[in-house]
Amino acid sequence: MYVLPALFLLGVSFFARAQEFDLLIKNGRVIDPKNKIDATLDVAVANGRIAKVDKSIQSARAKKVIDASGLLVVPGLIDIHTHVFVGDRAGKFADGIYSLSPDDFTFKSGVTTVVDAGTSGWRNFPAFKTQVIDKSQTRILSFLNIAGNGMSGDPDQQDMNDMDAKMTALTVQQNPDIIVGIKIGHFEGPEWTPFDKALEAAKKSNIPLFVECHLPQFSLEDQLNKMRAGDIITHSFEKVSERMPVVDDEGHVRPFVLEAQKRGVLFDVGHGGAGFWFSQAIPAFKQGLIPNSFGSDLHRFSMNSGMKSMLNIMSKYLNMGMTIEDVILRATWNAAKSIKRDDLGNLGEGMAADIAVLNILNGDFGFIDSGGNKIKGNRKLEAELTIRAGRIVWDLNGLSAQEWKN
Amino acid sequence: MKGGHVIDPKNRIDTVMDIAITGNKISQVARNIPGSNAKKVIDVKGLYVTPGIIDMHVHVFNGTELDAYIANGLTSLPPDGFTFRAGVTTVVDAGSSGWRNFRLFKKQTIDRSQTRVLALLNIVGNGMTSRFEEQDVTDMNPAQTANMIKKLFPDIIVGIKAAHFWGDFTQVDRAVEAGKLANVPVMVDFGEHDPPNSIEDLFMKHLRPGDIFTHTFSYGPANRETVVDENGKVKPFVFDAQKRGIIFDVGHGGGAFSWRQAVPSMQQGFRPNVISTDLHSESMNGGMKDLSNVMSKFLNMGMSLQDVILRTTWNPATVIKRPELGNLSVGSEADIAVFSVRKGDFGFVDIRRTKIKGTQKLETEMTIRAGKIVWDLNGISMPLWDTEVIKK
Numbered sequence: 001m002y003v004l005p006a007l008f009l010l011g012v013s014f015f016a017r018a019q020e021f022d023l024l025i026k027n028g029r030v031i032d033p034k035n036k037i038d039a040t041l042d043v044a045v046a047n048g049r050i051a052k053v054d055k056s057i058q059s060a061r062a063k064k065v066i067d068a069s070g071l072l073v074v075p076g077l078i079d080i081h082t083h084v085f086v087g088d089r090a091g092k093f094a095d096g097i098y099s100l101s102p103d104d105f106t107f108k109s110g111v112t113t114v115v116d117a118g119t120s121g122w123r124n125f126p127a128f129k130t131q132v133i134d135k136s137q138t139r140i141l142s143f144l145n146i147a148g149n150g151m152s153g154d155p156d157q158q159d160m161n162d163m164d165a166k167m168t169a170l171t172v173q174q175n176p177d178i179i180v181g182i183k184i185g186h187f188e189g190p191e192w193t194p195f196d197k198a199l200e201a202a203k204k205s206n207i208p209l210f211v212e213c214h215l216p217q218f219s220l221e222d223q224l225n226k227m228r229a230g231d232i233i234t235h236s237f238e239k240v241s242e243r244m245p246v247v248d249d250e251g252h253v254r255p256f257v258l259e260a261q262k263r264g265v266l267f268d269v270g271h272g273g274a275g276f277w278f279s280q281a282i283p284a285f286k287q288g289l290i291p292n293s294f295g296s297d298l299h300r301f302s303m304n305s306g307m308k309s310m311l312n313i314m315s316k317y318l319n320m321g322m323t324i325e326d327v328i329l330r331a332t333w334n335a336a337k338s339i340k341r342d343d344l345g346n347l348g349e350g351m352a353a354d355i356a357v358l359n360i361l362n363g364d365f366g367f368i369d370s371g372g373n374k375i376k377g378n379r380k381l382e383a384e385l386t387i388r389a390g391r392i393v394w395d396l397n398g399l400s401a402q403e404w405k406n
Numbered sequence: 407m408k409g410g411h412v413i414d415p416k417n418r419i420d421t422v423m424d425i426a427i428t429g430n431k432i433s434q435v436a437r438n439i440p441g442s443n444a445k446k447v448i449d450v451k452g453l454y455v456t457p458g459i460i461d462m463h464v465h466v467f468n469g470t471e472l473d474a475y476i477a478n479g480l481t482s483l484p485p486d487g488f489t490f491r492a493g494v495t496t497v498v499d500a501g502s503s504g505w506r507n508f509r510l511f512k513k514q515t516i517d518r519s520q521t522r523v524l525a526l527l528n529i530v531g532n533g534m535t536s537r538f539e540e541q542d543v544t545d546m547n548p549a550q551t552a553n554m555i556k557k558l559f560p561d562i563i564v565g566i567k568a569a570h571f572w573g574d575f576t577q578v579d580r581a582v583e584a585g586k587l588a589n590v591p592v593m594v595d596f597g598e599h600d601p602p603n604s605i606e607d608l609f610m611k612h613l614r615p616g617d618i619f620t621h622t623f624s625y626g627p628a629n630r631e632t633v634v635d636e637n638g639k640v641k642p643f644v645f646d647a648q649k650r651g652i653i654f655d656v657g658h659g660g661g662a663f664s665w666r667q668a669v670p671s672m673q674q675g676f677r678p679n680v681i682s683t684d685l686h687s688e689s690m691n692g693g694m695k696d697l698s699n700v701m702s703k704f705l706n707m708g709m710s711l712q713d714v715i716l717r718t719t720w721n722p723a724t725v726i727k728r729p730e731l732g733n734l735s736v737g738s739e740a741d742i743a744v745f746s747v748r749k750g751d752f753g754f755v756d757i758r759r760t761k762i763k764g765t766q767k768l769e770t771e772m773t774i775r776a777g778k779i780v781w782d783l784n785g786i787s788m789p790l791w792d793t794e795v796i797k798k
Contacts, residue, residue: 086484087470088514095470097484097518104487107691131470135480278791304490304781366784373793374785394691398753398761404665406638 021046021062022390028068028357032075033329034336034346043073045353048390053347066400068357071384074328075345076112076354078335079310081234081270081295084140085119085128085150093119093151095127098300102138105298107394109309110356110383113344114138117212117234117270117297118145118183122164122171124152125179133178137388139354141339142175143183143210144168146198157186165197169204179205180339181232185212192218195226207340208232208266213243213275220244221256229264232338234295235275236267237284239371246289247280253287261289266338271307271370272297278369285320293335306368311358311381316367319377324360357385357399408441410450410744414457415716416723416733425455427740430777435734448787450744453771456715457732458495458741461697462722463593463620463657463682466523467502467511467533476502476534478510481687485521488685490781492696493743493770496731497521498722500593500620500657500684501528501567505547505554508533508563516562520775522741524726526567526593527551529581537598540570546580552587564726565618569595575603578612585617591725593618593655597630597662605631606643615651618725622654622678623671624662625758633676634667640676648676653725658694658757659684665756672707680725681717693755698745698768703754706764711747744772744786 023045030041030053042057043050059065084102087095102114120128125144133140145151148162156162172179182205184198195218202209209231211223220243227233239245246257261267269276269291284290294317296302296310307313314327336345343351361380368374386394395401412423412435419435426434426444441447466485469478476482485497503511508527516523528534531545539545555563566588568581578594585592596608596619609619625632633644633654648654656663656678671677681704683689683697694700701714709717723732730738748767755761773781782788 090518100487101468101480101483101687103687104483104690108695131472135472282791300484300486303487306785308491308783364784366786366788368782368785368788369791371791372788373791374788375791395755396695396753397751398693398755398759401753401755401759401761404669404756404760404762406669 019061019063021051022064023387024057024059024062024065025068025073025355025357026059026065028071028073030073030347031325031328032347033325034333035348037347038325043347043355045387045390048353050347050349050351050353052349064400066385068399072358072360074356074358075332075347076356076386076388077110077310077331078113078345079106079111079296079298080115080293080335080339081117081268081297082114083119083151083297083299084114084116084132086132092153093299094124094149095131100298100300100303102136102140105303105309106138107386107388108383109311110358110386111310112139112354112356112386112388114140115180115339116140116142117210117295118143118150118185120150121145121148122167123148124150125171125175129178137393140178141180142178143181144171144179145183146194146201151186158188160191160193163194163197165200165204168201172201172205172207179207180341181208181210183210183212184215186214188214188216190217199226208338210234213238216242224256224260224265227260227265230266232266232268234268234270234297235272236269236291237277237280238275239277239280240274245280247283251283253284253289257289266292268293268295269313270295270297271302271313272299273301273305273307274370276306276369277371278373278375279371282320285322292330293338294331306370311383312367315377315380316375318379318381319367319375353387353390355387356383358382359384407448407450407455408439410453410455412455412734413712413715414734415712416720417735419734420712425734425742427774427777430740432734432736432738432740434736446787450786454711454745454747456743456745457719457734458773458775459493459697459718459743460496460498460722460732461489461494461682461685462498462680462726463500463655463684464497465502465684465686466497466499466515469514475536476686477507477532483685483687483690484515485519485523488690488696489521490773490775491770492698493745493773494697495522495741495743495773495775497523498564498726499523499525501526501569502534504528504531504533505550506531508554508559512562520780524562524564526565527555527563528567528569529577529584534569537570541572543576546577548580548584548587551584555588555590564728565591565593567593567595570598572598572600575612578608582612582614582617585614590727591616591618591653593620595620595657597621597624597626600629602627602629602631609643609647609650609652613652616653616725618653618655620655620657621659621662621684622656623664623667625664625667626661632667634670638670640671640674644676653679655680656682656700657684658682658689658700659686660688660692660694661757663693663756664758665760665762669707669762672709677709679717680722681714693757698770699754702764702767705766705768706754706762740774740777742774743770745769746771
C-alpha cells in the first residue's frame with residue numbers, strides 16, 4: 001500500500017523530466033533544402049525553437065505529439081512581396097485599406113514570414129511598425145520605399161525631393177532586424193534619380209534593391225543593367241503596357257533577361273492582380289527563367305483573384321512542371337537568402353520554430369492568371385498545420401486536437 | 407450557369423436547373439436555358455448552386471484605434487478577404503458599432519466593401535469599444551438607437567445587439583425596448599454574467615418571438631447558462647423557446663462552439679435556426695476558419711445539405727426581415743454561391759481543441775455578387791491559357 005504512491009511519484013518525476021520537447025512532429029517527409037534534408041524524419045520543438053531533427057525521436061519525450069504521416073514538413077514559408085501596411089485611409093496602400101492584415105492570410109497558407117514591399121518609406125515606417133508589425137503574429141519584414149511616404153499615391157510618389165538615400169539608410173540602420181531591402185517603384189518620370197537614390201541607399205545599407213512595377217519610362221533592359229547581383233526584380237511575368245514583358249511576341253525569353261539572371265539578378269513572381277500571365281510564365285519556365293521566390297503581391301485587389309495565396313502560386317509551378325523539392329526551396333531557403341536572413345527558411349537546430357505542414361491534394365484543379373486564363377492541374381498544396389515560433393497558429397483538420405468523445 | 411444542382415429553400419427548388427443572370431439580377435431559373443442565349447456560359451455540372459450565403463454574425467468594424475477592442479479596432483476584420491472564398495455575399499455585423507460610432511463604421515467599412523454589409527446596432531452608444539465601456543447603462547439609449555435605425559439607416563441596420571453585460575437584465579430590456587420602437591429583432595450574447603443569469607427567463611420573459619440568442623453551443627457554465635445540461639440533455643425549455651419563436655444562432659467565434667453542446671443538441675433534435683461564424687481576428691485561424699467550414703461541421707453532424715443551406719440563406723434573411731435576400735427568385739440581385747462537396751477524411755475542431763472526424767467538406771467553387779464573379783477557385787468561368795495564344 002505504501003509502494004504505490006511512491007511509484008506514482010517516481011513516474012511523475014520521470015515523465016516531467018523526460019518531456020523536454022513541447023511539440024514533436026512525427027513521420028512527416030521533411031524537406032529542408034538549406035540543410036539538404038529530404039527524408040522521413042521527426043522534428044522536435046522546445047521553447048519556440050527547433051530542438052532536434054532526427055529519425056525516430058521518442059514520443060514520450062514530448063508534451064504533444066503530432067502525426068504527420070503522408071504530409072510534408074517544411075520550413076515556414078516566406079512571402080517576400082506583400083502589402084500589409086493596413087490602415088483606414090481610403091484609396092491608399094500606405095496606412096490604407098488597399099493593404100491587408102497579414103494574419104488574415106498567412107497562416108492558412110503555411111506562410112510565417114512576409115516582407116512588405118515598400119508600402120512604407122522612412123517617414124511612415126514608425127507608424128507601420130506600431131500599427132501592424134508589432135501587432136501581428138506573422139513575422140513582418142520590410143523593403144523600405146525610397147519615397148519618404150511609401151505608397152501614399154500620387155503626387156507623393158512622384159516627388160523626387162522626398163527620395164532621400166541618407167534618411168532611408170538611417171532608418172534601415174535603426175531597424176536592422178526588420179528592414180531587409182530598399183524598394184523602387186511607382187515613379188512615372190523619365191529621370192533615373194529615384195532609381196539611383198534607391199540603389200545608393202541599398203549600397204549604404206548593404207541590402208538588396210527590390211524593383212517593383214510602374215516605372216513606365218525606364219526600359220526593362222536599363223533597369224536590369226543597373227541592378228546588382230542579389231538585387232530583386234518582381235512582377236517578373238507581367239504583361240502590361242507599362243513594362244516590356246520578359247518573353248517576346250515570338251515566345252522567346254529576351255536574351256538580356258537571361259543574361260541578367262546569369263549575372264545574379266533575382267526574379268520574384270510578384271503575382272498580384274496583374275503581375276502573372278501564363279503566356280509569359282510558361283515559356284519562361286521552359287526556357288530556364290525560373291523565379292527565385294514566389295512573392296504573392298498580396299493586397300486587396302489580388303486576394304480574391306487568380307493569386308489567392310502564395311501556396312496557390314506554388315501549386316501553379318508544381319503543375320507547370322517544377323518538382324516539389326524545387327518549389328519548397330524557392331518558397332523557403334531561396335527567399336531567406338535573397339533577403340540575407342540565414343536564420344529563416346530552414347529547420348536548423350536552434351532556429352525559430354516556424355514550420356509548415358503541407359498536404360498535396362490530388363484531383364482536377366484549375367489555376368487562373370492575371371489575364372483571366374487558366375491551366376489545368378492535378379495537384380494542389382494545402383496547409384494542414386502552421387507553427388509560428390513553436391505555437392500552432394493554424395490546424396486545418398485538427399491534427400493537433402484530441403478527438404471529442406460523447 | 408448550366409447544369410448545377412440548385413438548392414433554393416425559399417422557392418422549394420432542389421434539383422438540376424440552369425440560372426441566367428442579366429446585369430446584376432437573376433433573370434431566369436429553368437431547365438435547359440439554351441447556352442446561345444448568354445454572353446458567357448459556365449458549366450456547373452456536379453456542383454451545388456445556392457443563393458449567396460448570409461453570415462448573420464460577424465465583426466467587421468475594423469480600424470486602427472490600437473487600444474480599442476472590436477469597434478474601430480484590430481479585432482474586427484475587413485470582410486472581403488473572408489466572405490467570397492466561403493460563398494458569403496452578405497454579412498451582418500453583430501453590434502460592433504452603436505449609434506455614436508455607426509457613421510464611422512459605415513464610412514470606413516460598409517461603403518468600401520464589395521460584400522453587402524448589414525448591421526445590428528449595439529444598444530451601447532459606443533458599441534464594442536471595450537468590455538469596460540460596454541457596462542455603461544447610461545449609454546444604452548433605446549430612443550437614440552431606434553431613431554438611428556428608423557430615421558437614418560433602415561436599409562443597413564437590421565436589428566439590435568446586446569452583449570457582454572455583467573449585470574442583470576437591464577441591457578437586454580433596453581435593447582428589446584429599442585427593438586419594439588424600431589420594429590427590428592434583438593440579438594443577445596448572454597455570456598459574461600457571474601453568476602450566470604437564467605436563460606429560461608431570457609427566452610420566456612424578456613425576449614420576443616423573432617429575437618435571437620447567439621453563441622448557442624458555447625460551453626462556459628461559470629458565465630453563461632448552457633442549452634445542454636451536464637448530463638448531456640437539452641434542457642426542455644430550450645425546445646419550448648424555439649417553439650415560441652426564439653431564434654437560435656450559432657455564432658461560433660473563438661470561444662463559443664463546443665462539441666459537447668452541439669453534438670447532443672443535434673442528436674436530440676435541437677437544431678440552430680441560423681448557422682453563422684462570429685468572424686473576428688480571434689476566430690479566423692482557430693476552429694471556426696470561415697462559414698463554409700462551420701457549415702461543414704453541421705453537415706458532418708448529420709444535417710442535410712439542404713438544411714444547412716436553408717439555415718445560411720432563407721432563414722437568416724427572414725430573421726433580419728430582408729426577404730429579398732437569401733433566395734434565387736427571378737428579379738433578385740444575383741448573389742450566388744457554387745459549392746462542391748469534397749469527400750475525404752477531414753477533421754473539424756471546436757474552440758476547446760477537440761475535434762470530430764468527418765467525410766464531407768464544403769468548398770466554394772464560385773461566388774457571384776450582384777452579377778459579378780468575385781471568386782473562382784478553379785477557373786470554371788475562364789478559358790485555358792493557350793486559347794489566348796491561339797487567338798493571337
